Amino acid sequence: MKLKKGNRLIKPKLVLNEISYAAFGKVILEELTLTLDEKSIGIIGRNGSGKSTLAKILCGLIDPSKGKLEVHINGKNRSHPNLKIGIVFQNPDHQIIFGTVEEEIGFGLKNLGYSKSEVKKKTALTLQKFDKTNWINLSTSTLSQGQRQLLCIMSVFAMDPAIIILDEVFSGLDLPTTKALDAYIKNLPQMIIHITHSLSSLEKCNRVIWLDHGKVLLDGSPKSVLQEYSKHMLRNVNL
Template sequence: MQMQHIQADEAKQALVVPVVLENIRYARETTQVFDGFSLRLDQRRVGVVGRNGSGKSQLARLIAGLAAPDQGQVTVNGVAVATDRKAAISTVGILFQNPDHQIIFPTVGEELTFGLTAQGMSRTQARVQAEQMLDRFGRSGWFDRSVHGLSQGQRHLVCLMAVLMMAPQVIVLDEPFAGLDLATTLRLGRYLDGLEQNLIHITHDLSAIEAYDRVIWMEQGQLRMDGPPAQVLPVYEAQMRDWGGADDLADL
């Protein structure tokens, strides 16, 4: 039994994929978001917290390779995600807060197979894999279904399946449950908890990341605090309550 635990721990450890940001400078329009920012993430479950405008979503875009830094480099498992887009797609995936910002095709099947066919897989084989993914999530029969007829939670699930179709090693979650009802959030949360991939989860829901390996607190494009959830989250919540209870609006 002890050997089984050791093997399980080794398998879990082997899944850790390093995400490295080195000396990043990045400006969005007229705002300097990061200026000499460096970070290494090498835990399976990392939570990211911070107020709106702290740089969390831009961090997500940089890690996913959807934005290129003005200076420095972002690598995920050694892949320069901003420049090597073909390798990046199978290395890191991202789930946005709004699935309508992610879905580009009218049917579920087209959405699920696009990434595979773009990389050269035949339409027949891509369909087989898409139908296997739908079966995995108990959604067989959705292949020809219109995306626009799905609920918000169902469209989130389609986005998750589309990301998983590419078998990425890292998945970035940019507030994926915002606006969803509690039941849908719990169901999608269970799906995510069961994934083998490394997760980097940006959220305002502190309970969603309290069992994670690490939490980083972003503030004005910098690390305000970094460590285990039990250390970071109480301090973060206390600071948010302090700012929220003040009458001075300068911190907004």
């Protein structure tokens, strides 16, 4: 499967200037300063390291307590990141709200102001690009967990964001399903920010960032960062 963005050249960049976030007296992110402009970026870290909070800030679901986020698309700063950044959450049950695949994919398009005919056309085109045209009338309740995650990815893809954030989309999936879903993800044309505990899925990323207690502990190539992270996890196994 090959997904194309047409003839448009999309150059997204996220600039974080001393981003901090605190809730209920607890500091979750502390003065993160990063420029994210690679095609694929992995973010790793233990539970509670601030990964999901960072994802929500990047896509505009929550505001940082301090600092500034800039979203640049083709050199222009966008004031509303949620218009150009899509997110797929860990649990598809928190994202899927409609009874059929067609309705689910079409919902986001309707919210973007597309007409009924445009929604129908773009929904069909999205399913075609993912080789899932036979899904159009399926009930979402009949889909497996992996299929539901793929539906969430397709729904976000249909809205044509410049950046897609994946927040633990492999959680709870078996190895064959994870590999199948990962194959779709690797072919997405958008800039991908992938938050996951599945280290093998990040080996082909352009960059990996290791968060620890709300700070960047290591930032670099997948080989160097994943190797150090694996060593750290082995040294700190709690049985």
